[in-house]
Amino acid sequence: MSDDGGKEMTEVSLRGQRAIVTGASSGIGAATAKELAAAGASVLLTYHSSAEDAEAVADDARESGASVHVARADISDPADCAHLFEEADRFLGGLDILVANAGVQEDAAFTELSLEAWSKVIDVNLTGQFLCAQEAVRRFRQQGGSDASAALGKIIFTSSVHQAIPWAGHANYAAAKGGLKLLMQSMAQELSAERIRVNSVAPGAIKTDINKNAWQDEEAEEQLLKLIPYGRVGVPEDVARAILWLASDASDYVIGTTLFVDGGMMLFPAFRDGG
Numbered sequence: 001m002s003d004d005g006g007k008e009m010t011e012v013s014l015r016g017q018r019a020i021v022t023g024a025s026s027g028i029g030a031a032t033a034k035e036l037a038a039a040g041a042s043v044l045l046t047y048h049s050s051a052e053d054a055e056a057v058a059d060d061a062r063e064s065g066a067s068v069h070v071a072r073a074d075i076s077d078p079a080d081c082a083h084l085f086e087e088a089d090r091f092l093g094g095l096d097i098l099v100a101n102a103g104v105q106e107d108a109a110f111t112e113l114s115l116e117a118w119s120k121v122i123d124v125n126l127t128g129q130f131l132c133a134q135e136a137v138r139r140f141r142q143q144g145g146s147d148a149s150a151a152l153g154k155i156i157f158t159s160s161v162h163q164a165i166p167w168a169g170h171a172n173y174a175a176a177k178g179g180l181k182l183l184m185q186s187m188a189q190e191l192s193a194e195r196i197r198v199n200s201v202a203p204g205a206i207k208t209d210i211n212k213n214a215w216q217d218e219e220a221e222e223q224l225l226k227l228i229p230y231g232r233v234g235v236p237e238d239v240a241r242a243i244l245w246l247a248s249d250a251s252d253y254v255i256g257t258t259l260f261v262d263g264g265m266m267l268f269p270a271f272r273d274g275g
């Protein structure tokens with residue numbers, strides 16, 4: 001009998017698979033790179049600004065014995081993105097999984113939102129995801145699959161609850177994530193007949209640098225918790241485990257889905273006592 005009271009635990013394995021995780025020098029990307037490596041995948045993790053942070057994540061991920069590499073990329077730049085995938089060919093020798101995670105926020109009230117801040121967020125959070133996904137799909141086709149997975153290839157986008165929830169003061173971010181939702185679904189519709197699985201995770205409030213202001217002091221966290229029925233702010237590992245599942249054959253029949261990882265934020269908790 002196993003030590004979990006007799007219930008057999010099925011281990012989610014990515015043994016023999018090769019993965020790129022973008023935006024992995026911190027937060028959800030960093031936790032995901034470690035999670036995938038621990039499940040047996042070879043991982044190329046990308047960063048934009050801090051090589052030092054990325055190397056530290058890679059060192060942690062290597063503790064599981066996985067082969068882990070680091071590359072710098074501005075995924076919103078087509079040339080950079082193409083170069084990143086060449087690095088992946090070299091380091092990983094193929095690709096089974098893309099976790100298109102890199103994202104930014106540049107917040108401003110609507111009339112104060114500069115074209116620069118608008119474009120930056122759309123360029124990284126939407127166009128960058130598109131560019132990476134295109135490179136990945138081309139590789140999945142060239143390879144023609146492997147014994148390591150039932151699918152030809154898997155793409156997981158990091159979206160947000162704001163693909164569905166409007167967000168005052170963050171119009172650029174919500175527009176990019178809303179666009180990403182239909183990019184993901186359109187790709188899934190177009191590519192699933194080739195056994196390419198495209199899905200998203202949509203995190204709610206997760207403790208990372210991007211939303212530090214919303215949870216770093218007690219008062220802010222108390223306000224934030226009013227939006228989270230489950231009563232705690234999420235941590236990157238909550239999302240990383242969902243990504244691992246979407247990347248694995250355990251979710252082989254899951255296509256074009258957004259998996260919300262949000263402690264119930266999408267349930268409109270403000271309506272519990274009103275409406």
Ligand code: BGC
Pocket residue numbers: 105159160161162203204205206210211214
């Ligand atoms: C944003 C965070 C925010 C969360 C919930 C995420 O997509 O990046 O800043 O806390 O959504 O509103």
